[in-house]
Amino acid sequence: MRPKVYITRRIPDNALGKIADLCDVEMWQHEDIPVPRHVLEEKIEHVDGLYCLLTETIDEHLLNRAKNLKAISNMAVGYNNINVQAATKRGVMVTNTPGVLTETTADLTFALLMATARRIVEASDFLRQGSWKTWSPMLLTGQDIFGATMGIVGLGRIGEALAKRAKGFDMRVLYYNRSRKEEAEKELGLEYVELPALLSQSDYVCVMVPYSPETRNLIGKDELALMKKSAILINTARGGIVDEAALYTALKDGTLWAAGLDVFEEEPVKPDHPLLSLPNIVTLPHIGSASINTRIRMSELATFNLLQALTGEAPEHLVNR
Numbered sequence: 151m152r153p154k155v156y157i158t159r160r161i162p163d164n165a166l167g168k169i170a171d172l173c174d175v176e177m178w179q180h181e182d183i184p185v186p187r188h189v190l191e192e193k194i195e196h197v198d199g200l201y202c203l204l205t206e207t208i209d210e211h212l213l214n215r216a217k218n219l220k221a222i223s224n225m226a227v228g229y230n231n232i233n234v235q236a237a238t239k240r241g242v243m244v245t246n247t248p249g250v251l252t253e254t255t256a257d258l259t260f261a262l263l264m265a266t267a268r269r270i271v272e273a274s275d276f277l278r279q280g281s282w283k284t285w286s287p288m289l290l291t292g293q294d295i296f297g298a299t300m301g302i303v304g305l306g307r308i309g310e311a312l313a314k315r316a317k318g319f320d321m322r323v324l325y326y327n328r329s330r331k332e333e334a335e336k337e338l339g340l341e342y343v344e345l346p347a348l349l350s351q352s353d354y355v356c357v358m359v360p361y362s363p364e365t366r367n368l369i370g371k372d373e374l375a376l377m378k379k380s381a382i383l384i385n386t387a388r389g390g391i392v393d394e395a396a397l398y399t400a401l402k403d404g405t406l407w408a409a410g411l412d413v414f415e416e417e418p419v420k421p422d423h424p425l426l427s428l429p430n431i432v433t434l435p436h437i438g439s440a441s442i443n444t445r446i447r448m449s450e451l452a453t454f455n456l457l458q459a460l461t462g463e464a465p466e467h468l469v470n471r
């Protein structure tokens with residue numbers, strides 16, 4: 151019997167073809183509209199495998215409806231959208247797509263850092279709006295990147311890739327992590343510090359930890375208060391790690407110089423969200439891994455993971471513990 155699979159969004163043809171070779175596939179046909187919850191609830195009842203995105207909440211309620219489900223393949227490295235514990239309890243394998251998006255996400259993180267530090271978006275808008283009258287000494291001046299101190303909160307694969315980029319800009323790089331990474335310290339010249347020291351010494355604080363109940367609001371009012379007035383906060387991990395209300399206050403009061411966010415607590419963020427009204431913030435619609443090649447690689451790795459799980463092989467990228 152061929153396994154039944156539901157795919158929650160239109161995925162690239164190559165990835166789809168490989169699944170269709172071995173499984174009976176149904177796919178939500180839209181590229182830019184997430185599958186409605188009631189559709190997912192109905193589909194999950196009959197399938198052996200689910201191929202989903204970070205936009206789908208795979209919670210206990212949904213899993214209770216899944217009578218035959220054996221595997222969930224998330225097309226993302228982060229899997230906070232899935233209740234892994236509940237899946238494990240039901241014997242459902244959960245996989246993710248680590249590795250293939252590391253460099254692309256580090257590129258975007260550094261690009262966001264540079265855009266925020268040098269006010270690129272604001273300067274471009276200024277020009278397009280016809281406000282540019284003359285070159286002037288302090289017009290649209292930002293912060294230097296070369297030689298500054300970067301603090302990386304969470305030194306996983308992407309954090310390390312970001313550190314490499316920072317070293318190319320002669321930055322001093324501090325990091326805080328659950329455990330020390332002595333090899334990376336030696337290889338990249340990184341310095342381990344506790345979180346308060348990282349926050350108070352860094353010119354750029356880059357949030358790179360996975361989202362979990364432990365990291366929820368990890369950067370809140372007290373943590374922001376430790377940062378330099380001239381510092382910049384960058385978050386390309388997950389929205390809930392930074393307390394958005396506290397960040398708004400810090401940016402508005404000028405106790406923090408600027409922020410660059412690729413992620414939000416609620417996505418898509420509403421256009422009238424208070425953070426979006428501030429001039430000293432650069433905001434992006436969760437595009438960290440959005441290069442053509444990387445998104446194709448992610449779709450193929452998610453396919454590979456799903457097929458491994460459904461054909462009885464031990465999936466390489468299993469996240470159940």
Ligand code: DGY
Pocket residue numbers: 204225226227228229251387438439
């Ligand atoms: C992930 O993979 O977790 C990113 O947030 C999207 O690429």
